[in-house]
Amino acid sequence: MIKRAVIVGGAGAVGGLFARRLREAGATVTVVDTAEPATREGDVRQVRGDVTCLDFRTAAELGHADLVVLALPEDVALAAVGGVAAELRPDALLVETLSVKQPITEAVRRHAPGVQAVGLNPMFAPSLGFEGRPVAAVSINEGPRTAEFLKLVGDWGATVIEVDETEHDRLAAATQALTHAAVLGYGLALGELGIPLEQLSPLAPPPAHTMLALLARITSASPEVYWDVQSANPAADAARKALADGVRRVADLVEHGHAPDFAAALTELRDYLGEGREHYGDTCARLFQHV
Numbered sequence: 088m089i090k091r092a093v094i095v096g097g098a099g100a101v102g103g104l105f106a107r108r109l110r111e112a113g114a115t116v117t118v119v120d121t122a123e124p125a126t127r128e129g130d131v132r133q134v135r136g137d138v139t140c141l142d143f144r145t146a147a148e149l150g151h152a153d154l155v156v157l158a159l160p161e162d163v164a165l166a167a168v169g170g171v172a173a174e175l176r177p178d179a180l181l182v183e184t185l186s187v188k189q190p191i192t193e194a195v196r197r198h199a200p201g202v203q204a205v206g207l208n209p210m211f212a213p214s215l216g217f218e219g220r221p222v223a224a225v226s227i228n229e230g231p232r233t234a235e236f237l238k239l240v241g242d243w244g245a246t247v248i249e250v251d252e253t254e255h256d257r258l259a260a261a262t263q264a265l266t267h268a269a270v271l272g273y274g275l276a277l278g279e280l281g282i283p284l285e286q287l288s289p290l291a292p293p294p295a296h297t298m299l300a301l302l303a304r305i306t307s308a309s310p311e312v313y314w315d316v317q318s319a320n321p322a323a324d325a326a327r328k329a330l331a332d333g334v335r336r337v338a339d340l341v342e343h344g345h346a347p348d349f350a351a352a353l354t355e356l357r358d359y360l361g362e363g364r365e366h367y368g369d370t371c372a373r374l375f376q377h378v
Contacts (some may be wrong), residue, residue: 089153091117092117093117093148096120097116097120101213102156102158104216104217105182110130113303114153116131117152118134119134121279139163142175149175155179155181157181159185161190167192168195169198175199179203181337184208187321188206189253192207195227223250224248224249225252257317260320260322260326266325270298271313274302
């Protein structure tokens with residue numbers, strides 16, 4: 088049972104989500120961060136500390152914990168993992184929540200080969216909560232605490248999907264890096280067209296409103312989150328290239344092809360969706376009722 092948990096980076100949105108749920112599960116929770124949290128969660132303890140340069144108090148908190156969650160930007164987590172690992176008890180569990188798994192998995196296995204560890208990537212904004220949402224899980228060093236913690240995340244309502252670190256990054260590039268790049272590219276293209284939003288919005292059909300909503304969501308969040316998704320994932324470059332190639336293919340079909348070629352491309356996409364096309368079509372219909 089997890090009795091004492093330390094959330095490193097708990098002042099952020101992801102760390103705050105884990106701190107809240109662990110406290111509700113009965114754990115004593117301590118947040119370690121260089122910043123004050125935006126809101127305080129009940130009886131969660133707050134410790135100001137920098138895990139890339141451990142002081143005595145922070146090291147003691149880590150050493151007494153059953154569970155340590157690293158909810159940090161990638162560069163900070165990679166810089167901190169060696170020092171954090173050195174303070175953990177042999178039976179403790181280390182959890183990291185980075186968007187990219189290959190570098191941190193290699194670092195944990197190098198610095199903490201005997202420490203139970205698992206990587207999680209909640210595939211949703213923390214404000215949405217775990218219920219009904221997918222969480223990618225990469226087992227780094229397996230043990231009884233890793234299984235216990237993954238069950239707890241499932242009990243919170245999440246759908247835990249276990250993958251290895253390479254498969255995680257390949258899928259994250261397709262579901263996150265590619266999607267974000269498409270939305271950001273759409274926004275930059277609007278800027279190139281020079282059409283003011285106040286002219287565009289009144290005439291925009293539901294797909295355009297949806298893209299603008301996604302653009303607003305991404306640009307309202309922390310840039311470092313989206314930077315990590317794009318810059319740190321070794322598979323993201325291929326995803327962006329595939330996106331650029333796809334846009335060029337559409338342009339070529341229209342500028343140099345014929346209507347049957349365009350129709351053939353749509354058939355290709357329908358075949359890709361397969362049995363999922365009806366589900367996603369219904370999802371789109373429901374979504375468009377609100378935009």
